[in-house]
Amino acid sequence: MVEAGFARYHSPEWIGEDPLRWPRMFAARDDREVAAFLASILAYGNVKQINRSLGDLFARMDRSPAEFVRGFEPGRSERALTGFKHRFNDSVDLVATCHLLGQMIRGWGSIEAFWCAAQEDACDGAHAGDIADRAGRFIDAALSLDLEPYAKRVGSPVRLPFLYLWPRVAGSSAAKRMNLFLRWVVRPDDGIDLGLWTVEHPRDLQFPVDTHIGRLGRYLGATRRKSADARTRREITAFFKRIDPDDPVRFDFSLCRLGILKRCPARARIELCEPCELKPACLRHRELSRRGGAGAAVR
Numbered sequence: 195m196v197e198a199g200f201a202r203y204h205s206p207e208w209i210g211e212d213p214l215r216w217p218r219m220f221a222a223r224d225d226r227e228v229a230a231f232l233a234s235i236l237a238y239g240n241v242k243q244i245n246r247s248l249g250d251l252f253a254r255m256d257r258s259p260a261e262f263v264r265g266f267e268p269g270r271s272e273r274a275l276t277g278f279k280h281r282f283n284d285s286v287d288l289v290a291t292c293h294l295l296g297q298m299i300r301g302w303g304s305i306e307a308f309w310c311a312a313q314e315d316a317c318d319g320a321h322a323g324d325i326a327d328r329a330g331r332f333i334d335a336a337l338s339l340d341l342e343p344y345a346k347r348v349g350s351p352v353r354l355p356f357l358y359l360w361p362r363v364a365g366s367s368a369a370k371r372m373n374l375f376l377r378w379v380v381r382p383d384d385g386i387d388l389g390l391w392t393v394e395h396p397r398d399l400q401f402p403v404d405t406h407i408g409r410l411g412r413y414l415g416a417t418r419r420k421s422a423d424a425r426t427r428r429e430i431t432a433f434f435k436r437i438d439p440d441d442p443v444r445f446d447f448s449l450c451r452l453g454i455l456k457r458c459p460a461r462a463r464i465e466l467c468e469p470c471e472l473k474p475a476c477l478r479h480r481e482l483s484r485r486g487g488a489g490a491a492v493r
């Protein structure tokens with residue numbers, strides 16, 4: 195059933211307004227990687243806001259996000275970002291972010307190489323910990339780069355809106371945006387994900403748990419939890435690992451489409467279940483059926 199839903203929705207024709215469309219607009223690997231990172235960290239809020247902000251941001255980067263951050267100089271380059279705003283993040287957070295990304299690209303060549311360096315000796319094939327641990331080391335290493343030009347403006351310790359773009363992913367956090375970025379760059383290029391990194395394997399990815407994945411995870415019996423946190427993420431990932439041990443997160447895009455395209459809205463209606471491939475396995479469908487036929491609707 196899940197495979198049938200995958201076959202139906204895991205297709206580039208459904209990318210639509212997904213933030214993934216932004217990195218896919220660039221042809222070069224380094225542009226895609228930088229654009230994917232920026233698009234993922236700003237992927238919060240409603241989809242219209244996200245796309246408006248990303249369109250604004252990439253227009254300021256003069257066709258090459260990688261070139262923009264590679265040549266980023268405090269002072270001179272900041273002007274290009276003046277006035278940028280995405281909900282509670284402003285140009286100060288973005289210039290500091292570009293300054294960090296610039297150091298990574300100039301010093302290590304790519305975000306992937308920096309990720310690897312952040313693991314110290316763990317990138318020789320014997321990865322230490324799980325991918326959340328490695329993401330934590332990546333964020334720690336990024337925040338230990340030079341932030342001096344922005345120390346006064348981002349505050350010391352750095353202010354919360356900036357840290358929202360560079361979140362500590364350890365502990366109970368669902369780390370949705372970091373797991374989204376990793377899905378995009380680690381999964382093979384199948385017309386949806388980008389297949390940019392080889393340092394991590396798709397089998398180690400974890401679900402970026404958003405409202406759609408949380409809900410559909412409950413419908414399929416992957417979890418009973420309503421909070422989008424690390425435990426829910428691990429439970430949902432473990433469920434899909436039983437279906438595809440080597441690539442559990444490949445179901446993320448197709449499941450999200452059910453919610454985004456309102457094929458399975460939050461207020462479920464039994465008539466919408468008719469064409470749904472998940473119906474035989476869906477606990478919510480069973481509940482709707484028990485409550486009685488056409489028109490039955492529950493949250």
Ligand code: SF4
Binds near residue numbers: 459466467478
């Ligand atoms: S509630 Fe209905 S539409 Fe939603 S996943 Fe279950 S079967 Fe599909």
